[in-house]
Amino acid sequence: MSCWNHEWQERVGGVTAAFERLPDAERKTLEGLAYGMVAHKEAMQQIVAQVDAAGSCAGCGGACCVSGRxxxxxxxxxxxxxxxxxxxxxxxxxxxxxxxGEGQCLIPAGYRPFNCITFNCDLIEDRLSQEDVARFYGMERELKIIYTEIRSLFPPRSMDGPLL
Structure with a gap:
């Protein structure tokens, strides 16, 4: 197992343990927030899908994703x-x-990280209407609130930042 795989497994295990320790009421709250977040991210993805964002990404080889870490x-x-x-x-x-993965993200749109779901390159954003751009960035602000609400169910700063 590579160093990265080992570190990934350790961090996933730590978050999973914290999740399993959640009292039932907080777990129910988290479940509602999680399903809401998935729907919210899918709605954001639908905005950019109107202008064939996937086609733009395929056209440039997904340079943003290739560079992301x-x-x-x-x-x-x-x-x-x-x-x-x-x-x-x-x-x-x-x-x-x-x-x-092979030419696409391993993570379904509704589960992608904040940076991945909220970034639009100029090729995509320039094809969106002003109303859709405004709606998208309004949804980004709302998404930040959902992340804050999820993190608030755990000790301060324990669920901040990337796993790796």
């Missing part, structure tokens, strides 16, 4: 745990973002 955080993992979705297996040896 380790944005998946503890709060993102908590959403997987709360919704009982099986966790993906990162590809640490690919020399790229470990969450990038």
């Amino acid at each position: 380790y944005h998946f955080g503890a709060a993102d993992l908590l959403v997987y745990l709360a919704t009982k979705r099986p966790l993906f297996a990162p590809r640490f040896g690919n020399g790229l973002c470990p969450f990038l």
Whole structure:
């Protein structure tokens, strides 16, 4: 097992243990927030899908994703745990973002990290209407609030930042 795989497993184990220690009431709250976050991120993805964001990404080879690293955080993992979705297996040896599979993200849109779901390059953003741009960034602000609410269920700063 590579150093990155070992570290990944340790961090996933730590967040999972904290999740399992949550009292039932907080776990129920987290579940509601998690499903809300997934729906929110999927709605954000739908905005950019209107202008064929996937086609733009394929056209440039997903340069943003190829350059990205380790944005998946503890709060993102908590959403997987709360919704009982099986966790993906990162590809640490690919020399790229470990969450990038064969030409696409290993993480479904509703579960992608904040940075990944909120970033639009100029090619995409320039094709969106002003109303859609405003709506997208309004949704980004709302998404920050959901992340804050999820993190607030745990000791301060314990669920901040990326897993790696």
